[in-house]
Amino acid sequence: MQVQSMHFKRRASEKLDDALLQSNMKKAKGKFVDGRAKAVAEFGPWEELRSHCAALRDRVIANLDAYLVEFERNATRRGAVVHWAETAEEACAIVADIATKNGVRTVTKSKSMVSEEIALNDRLEAAGIRVVETDLGEYILQLAHEPPSHIVAPAVHKSKEQVADLFQEAHDRPRNTDIPALTREAREALRDDFLNADMGISGANFIIAETGTTLTVTNEGNADMVTTVPRIHCVVTGVEKVIGTLEDFASLIRLLPRSAIGQTITNYLTLTTGTKMPGDVDGPEQMHIVLVDAGRTKLVGSDLEPMLRCIRCGACMNHCPVYQNVGGHAYGWVYPGPMGSVLTPAYVGLENAGDLPNAATFCGECAVACPVKIPLPDLMRKLREQQFDRRLRPWGERAAISMWSFAVTRPGLYAFLSRWGARVASWIGGREKLIHKLPGLDGWTKGRDMPAPAGRTFRDLYREGGR
């Protein structure tokens, strides 16, 4: 997918002015957060579970090569073909090649963020293959020709009226805005494709080294059909998704749906291991697993390594005040919210990520909500430092930070400047104690007044207090 993240500021402003989007985002607000809070409170040893799962993810990442090779060995033993792709390009070429060689005409897909990342649909369509997204949210967005705006609820930015318009055009049926009726309409529209597609493409929530298993969790049951009915099943997933054992999965599945939507388990969940066995009446004859790097291995051993633990639950964006207000599209690439502000620069380059490491209030909610304890604000702070060091921030900002750093590392100078600064600011604030316009920093005062300081610095008051 084309990166638009360098335009975050402009896009965020547009989203804030978009009345329809604002109303759609308000409807979603709270549902995820409340659901998760309730599920976590009910669970009991939640913190212990978070620590356990963070540690098990770290253990694999520390030996990622060996776990991947062990996974490959077991998957191959069970009849799957394991492919490796260094880039998005390579991954697309592998899948297109499998499809073309097997005369595939229609592909059904269950939701896969990696396939969004590598723009797989475009590539398959260019090869003359029909691709049908089957997750309801993804199906809506395929009709709208839009990327997802949330990793779990891709069409969270759409209202039922907008969905009704899209369905009316695509299904040639009378327009209706009843949500259950819209859902039924999608079910009926997709049924034939589910039953007749030549190839099913899915992502994987995890892949298990012990057994060579890939797995999908869904509430809709669509992934379970995509991985069972067509004669070819192709899994496209990131190299970091590997875990050790079925027991590791049992722990992680206690975290994932609770963190995502407050559910104890998803309604459907399939572990797929290899191809159709002798005598089986269902299941694919061919199973292909494409392990995609596309920037992931660059994170190994780096400051950003904890990001590889991510289990894609979406809790960080659900809890982020910036995401809640601007929505996912403002972030300009596949992964929005705090996890996206770290992953986008990591995968597509800091120079293409613009303001993303700054798209945060640093309230810390994301780090608290993250089920695998990724220190998201710390990682964003590290990216900010790298942006500064690599001179990727505007000249004025770099100059201001350099001056600040000069002053703050000299206590005498800092005391002098802050004493005078506080006095001047207090004087500007006047009797109202509010500053309406800050010279040179009008971005700050454009939408709100700045409260004026008391006129004396904390250090002065502290000294006077005699302690």
Add this chain to the structure above:
Amino acid sequence: MGARENILRRIRAAQGRAGAEPTEGEIAAVRADIARRVAGPLPPFARPADRLAQFLKECDRLSTTHGQVASERGVPAEVSRYLASQGLPPQVVGWPAYAGLDWASAGITYDARPATGSDHAGLTGCFCAIAETGTALLLSSPAEPKVTALLPETHVCIVREARLVDTMEDAFALMRAEVGEPPRATFFVSGPSRTADIEQTIVIGAHGPYRVHVIVVS
């Protein structure tokens, strides 16, 4: 092999290890780690005093309905009662294992074959069921196809009370003991298919079944 080698080499270099392939010692260490099968912390309700009560409580939460019969012989009557209560026709497509039950007396036509997209109700058993989450675990095999649980709008699932376990970990242990490795499809069903993709409004019956009815055989 270029991509594989490059990816592995990059990981190893980042971790201060040479070469493009993990050594035998490193693979052995990973296998030893896997063999330890470290289990994670469990919530208190994962070890319930009354396993069946916990299972049924979770079924209710996930909109799975349930009935109870004393023996397998009672299944056809319960299926008949359930289908009638939902206004559904007395036709069932199911696993061959249950073809021998007396369906005719209960007024039901039973077809022992894998379900297709046009069948209304599918009947399956399960390998075991998990009390913690109200889940039925189905293992695919020639006589136990997964499609029967997935394609029809109604899925009726027979759970033997003796096959009820506390947790997913216990279910995996049972699978290892009785089956060995996981089969092609290890399928967990926890209530009917649902979606909240339009305005976060929950709708039961997305692409999979609209109804899941569990019959517990004591």
